[in-house]
Amino acid sequence: ALLLLILLQMVLIARLFDGSGPQGYRTGLTVVAPPLERVVGEISPYGPGFERELVSLFAAREGVPVRWIMVANWEEAWNLFAAGRADLLVAPGYAPSQELFGERIRQGPVYFSHPALMLHNKWRYGLRDPREICTSEITVSDNPAMAAALMEEAAQLGCDDPQLRRDADSLLTILDELASNRMRFSAAEGGRFQVLEPFYPDLRRAGTIGRTIDHRWFWRTGNNPDLEEALERFWKDIQDDPAFLNLQDRYFGFFPQTTDYFELHHFFSTLRRKLPEFVPALIKAARTEDIDPMLLVALIYKESAFDPEATSRTG
16 A cells, blocks of 8 residues: 555656646646736736736636746746746746747737837936947846847947846846946836836936837647637737727826926925825725725825815916
């Protein structure tokens, strides 16, 4: 009996760690992702995260539960996915080298494209000459798509060895360093920076570089034909689907075309000086009326900039 138990345990362990991929798509969809804002929704008050809701939309239409595996970074997500431990890789903006693909991994269609941006602190010069990309140290995240975009831009300018500093830390950490004026340039994917830009009023866009950064899902082929067919159908039908368009609008539709840095500065300085006095009343009102306190703050700022004596033009 003991020998049979040991053999059974060995079979179970082998199935857990082999590369054949998750079994039984109809019993559950396994998704691996790095903790990007579009996935975890830590900043956004509009929901649990755009990608999380998009996956939920797919799963609801197919009638399958979802199991998320959150990992530290892009590389860890790719390695886990490539080893067959997940059905789907959701890593917006990630672009692994083509030689990593093999025949068992499928790239989904591009559903967002954002420019690669050069960023600088407002207290330092931006790009006075495009060739400064060749001679200046530029900090980028560990996403290979960003490094590839910079290398392409450098090649166009005639230099083959730009001074890239790849940082394994999060984009937030890189932007914190740039905002603290500890570096001159960094680069970021436009879609990710768009969400974070309001929190960094001292950062400026120095221009776009190289190719755009594409957003797409990745899934494995060969193991689950039903899943492959469902994903192909989903992306074929979703582009003009009202549910997809409403999701985009809820998370990203309110961003302005250009950033008003003066308004941002005024907003932050007003909140620092005046918001603390009203926090208890705001929290009480938000709970009583079931209103997002961030919405109340935005309305009060827009109506009176927290001035209790303010009056409208009509009195």
